[in-house]
Amino acid sequence: MKKNLTMKDIAKLAGVSQPTVSRVVNGNPTVDPEVRERVEKIILQQGFKPNSSAKTLRSNSSKIIGVILFDLSNYYYLEMIKYVEKAAGENGYTVIILNSQGDKNLEKEHILNLQARNVDGIIIAPVDRENLEFLKKQSENFVVIDSEIPQYPCIFTSLLDGGKIAAQYLYSLNHKKIAFIGADKKNIKLLGIKEFFSEKKMKFLNEWFIETDTTNSNLQNLSTLLDNLNEFPTAFITSNDVIALNLTKELEKRGLNIPKNISILSFDDTIISTALNITSIKHPVDIMMTKAIDYLLTGYKMPIQKSLNPILIKRESCTFLTK
Amino acid sequence: MKKNLTMKDIAKLAGVSQPTVSRVVNGNPTVDPEVRERVEKIILQQGFKPNSSAKTLRSNSSKIIGVILFDLSNYYYLEMIKYVEKAAGENGYTVIILNSQGDKNLEKEHILNLQARNVDGIIIAPVDRENLEFLKKQSENFVVIDSEIPQYPCIFTSLLDGGKIAAQYLYSLNHKKIAFIGADKKNIKLLGIKEFFSEKKMKFLNEWFIETDTTNSNLQNLSTLLDNLNEFPTAFITSNDVIALNLTKELEKRGLNIPKNISILSFDDTIISTALNITSIKHPVDIMMTKAIDYLLTGYKMPIQKSLNPILIKRESCTFLTK
DNA sequence: TTGTAAGCGTTATCAT
DNA sequence: ATGATAACGCTTACAA
Numbered sequence: 001m002k003k004n005l006t007m008k009d010i011a012k013l014a015g016v017s018q019p020t021v022s023r024v025v026n027g028n029p030t031v032d033p034e035v036r037e038r039v040e041k042i043i044l045q046q047g048f049k050p051n052s053s054a055k056t057l058r059s060n061s062s063k064i065i066g067v068i069l070f071d072l073s074n075y076y077y078l079e080m081i082k083y084v085e086k087a088a089g090e091n092g093y094t095v096i097i098l099n100s101q102g103d104k105n106l107e108k109e110h111i112l113n114l115q116a117r118n119v120d121g122i123i124i125a126p127v128d129r130e131n132l133e134f135l136k137k138q139s140e141n142f143v144v145i146d147s148e149i150p151q152y153p154c155i156f157t158s159l160l161d162g163g164k165i166a167a168q169y170l171y172s173l174n175h176k177k178i179a180f181i182g183a184d185k186k187n188i189k190l191l192g193i194k195e196f197f198s199e200k201k202m203k204f205l206n207e208w209f210i211e212t213d214t215t216n217s218n219l220q221n222l223s224t225l226l227d228n229l230n231e232f233p234t235a236f237i238t239s240n241d242v243i244a245l246n247l248t249k250e251l252e253k254r255g256l257n258i259p260k261n262i263s264i265l266s267f268d269d270t271i272i273s274t275a276l277n278i279t280s281i282k283h284p285v286d287i288m289m290t291k292a293i294d295y296l297l298t299g300y301k302m303p304i305q306k307s308l309n310p311i312l313i314k315r316e317s318c319t320f321l322t323k
Numbered sequence: 324m325k326k327n328l329t330m331k332d333i334a335k336l337a338g339v340s341q342p343t344v345s346r347v348v349n350g351n352p353t354v355d356p357e358v359r360e361r362v363e364k365i366i367l368q369q370g371f372k373p374n375s376s377a378k379t380l381r382s383n384s385s386k387i388i389g390v391i392l393f394d395l396s397n398y399y400y401l402e403m404i405k406y407v408e409k410a411a412g413e414n415g416y417t418v419i420i421l422n423s424q425g426d427k428n429l430e431k432e433h434i435l436n437l438q439a440r441n442v443d444g445i446i447i448a449p450v451d452r453e454n455l456e457f458l459k460k461q462s463e464n465f466v467v468i469d470s471e472i473p474q475y476p477c478i479f480t481s482l483l484d485g486g487k488i489a490a491q492y493l494y495s496l497n498h499k500k501i502a503f504i505g506a507d508k509k510n511i512k513l514l515g516i517k518e519f520f521s522e523k524k525m526k527f528l529n530e531w532f533i534e535t536d537t538t539n540s541n542l543q544n545l546s547t548l549l550d551n552l553n554e555f556p557t558a559f560i561t562s563n564d565v566i567a568l569n570l571t572k573e574l575e576k577r578g579l580n581i582p583k584n585i586s587i588l589s590f591d592d593t594i595i596s597t598a599l600n601i602t603s604i605k606h607p608v609d610i611m612m613t614k615a616i617d618y619l620l621t622g623y624k625m626p627i628q629k630s631l632n633p634i635l636i637k638r639e640s641c642t643f644l645t646k
Numbered sequence: 647t648t649g650t651a652a653g654c655g656t657t658a659t660c661a662t
Numbered sequence: 663a664t665g666a667t668a669a670c671g672c673t674t675a676c677a678a
Contacts, residue, residue, distance in 0.1 A: 004438065006671055017649050022673065032647060049439040053379035054671035057654050072405040075594060081404060082395040085422050094436060097420050099408050113417060115327065116372040245598055271398060275568055275598040329655055340665045345657065355663060377655035380670050
């Protein structure tokens with residue numbers, strides 16, 4: 001590993017002092033134009049780049065944004081990377097990606113790691129409330145994405161609306177028996193669905209909430225869950241695309257055609273929805289990440305609660321129920 | 324942003340000198356056990372983490388692995404992130420992800436950025452040969468993935484074999500008219516296919532190489548390309564999954580059923596293949612990333628050329644041709 | 647306009 | 663076993 005050049009080296013080559021090189025690099029206007037030109041030429045021909053550790057150490061700014069994501073097996077989170085790398089890069093920032101795998105302790109480790117690296121901001125799709133409190137206590141520059149958490153700066157898709165829109169759409173297609181497959185009873189999407197049902201004075205059966213592991217949804221499990229249903233729904237809403245994929249395979253296995261016999265609507269609108277032609281509730285992930293970077297970089301420290309509108313992407317997996 | 328604690332602070336609290344704290348942190352055995360315990364307790368209760376910029380500056384090791392990927396719109400590359408983050412994390416390393424978007428200049432910028440950050444290694448899915456030469460000249464600790472480039476340390480899937488395996492499989496299903504959709508004439512996958520054809524003394528028509536932009540494949544373009552065919556093939560091999568997805572939609576639009584009327588085999592085996600039940604040639608991405616990290620961390624500086632075996636994942640998109 | 651010098655928080659080399 | 667002290671490469675007063 002050849003040793004990198006330093007400002008001292010450049011200074012010697014240019015016959016100036018090291019701070020002058022620093023001034024040139026940082027565009028300080030007090031530098032004599034002639035000197036600037038000479039130094040810049042040498043910098044260019046030598047391919048010099050200032051050492052960022054030294055810079056960080058001195059200036060307390062690393063030009064790094066840390067991103068802690070919930071689950072990189074899920075394409076929804078994976079896709080975020082593309083957008084956040086882009087938005088950060090355009091502003092001269094580099095991203096560090098960390099996967100918490102939904103694990104509280106790992107998440108804490110990642111937070112400490114990022115702090116130690118003097119990152120200029122943290123974007124987090126959170127696992128654990130305590131860890132967020134910890135972040136807040138350190139008054140780190142951070143923003144929560146993907147979840148709505150009162151008292152914290154958040155950028156999230158309104159999943160209550162998402163649930164309502166999903167149910168509303170299926171209802172408009174004449175579906176009254178709608179099941180939701182997802183992680184937990186207090187899921188906000190489920191809440192939205194239930195709210196819509198009660199608005200319409202319809203009953204949402206208990207068994208229509210089908211509880212499954214969202215990070216590790218597997219086919220077999222899903223199959224027995226479906227077996228247990230007394231009143232088989234005419235439409236399914238899934239909490240994410242991976243579940244939708246499994247559900248599709250399972251229904252096919254049972255000889256049920258989508259959308260002829262049964263309708264499916266998923267959340268997240270990843271490439272899976274595109275591939276399978278599944279109607280899906282899209283999070284505006286690009287906007288989410290752009291706004292997140294924006295928030296961090298403007299240094300706007302006031303708490304924000306930015307709710308983004310979910311978008312219904314209609315595809316062929318839902319049809320009008322005739323029978 | 325609360326100021327982070329330093330070793331000096333801990334030292335004062337523990338009534339020792341700052342270097343002693345450093346010794347404790349780094350597990351230096353020359354520290355008195357009693358002192359060690361006292362210091363460790365304080366470190367723990369204060370939640371102290373040593374500043375990594377200072378560490379990097381002094382030790383010339385950042386504990387960061389830089390990863391430059393070709394195209395984050397392609398799920399093949401996106402999926403790599405999951406594995407590389409995992410493999411790096413397990414070894415105490417953090418990853419910086421950079422997207423070159425297939426752009427030579429951006430790739431160069433990323434390389435400079437990583438160098439300036441004193442990364443301990445670079446994993447690169449390369450765009451440009453000159454940039455690689457630059458890397459090598461600096462004798463950076465790096466490894467090329469996804470491409471076979473003589474004289475450079477590489478870890479790649481043997482795509483020549485991949486092409487042969489693909490053609491062989493379709494041939495075993497009685498297909499003799501096989502088209503390949505991909506980026507360029509000298510594509511190694513295509514070479515493998517052609518080699519298989521000549522082994523079998525079959526003719527591979529010129530028009531069966533269908534040239535398309537792999538990073539930005541779009542439907543319309545594909546449609547006209549198919550229109551131009553004189554001898555319509557009975558099977559398609561696509562250079563990646565995104566093309567396979569577009570092809571699937573296009574063929575469906577033409578009322579052609581997969582696999583009844585036509586067979587499809589793709590490269591990459593991303594979630595798209597899973598979703599669409601497309602037979603695909605899988606790169607062992609997990610192994611690729613694990614080996615890459617391994618190579619970088621063992622500091623084994625000899626050139627390696629590690630070829631990984633492609634794996635044929637059979638699904639329902641290919642059937643025996645009867646007519 | 648430019649150079650000198652201090653300091654960021656570590657690690658490593660000395661003494662002691 | 664531990665404490666001074668220098669050094670890593672940069673930014674930022676301050677002096678000239």
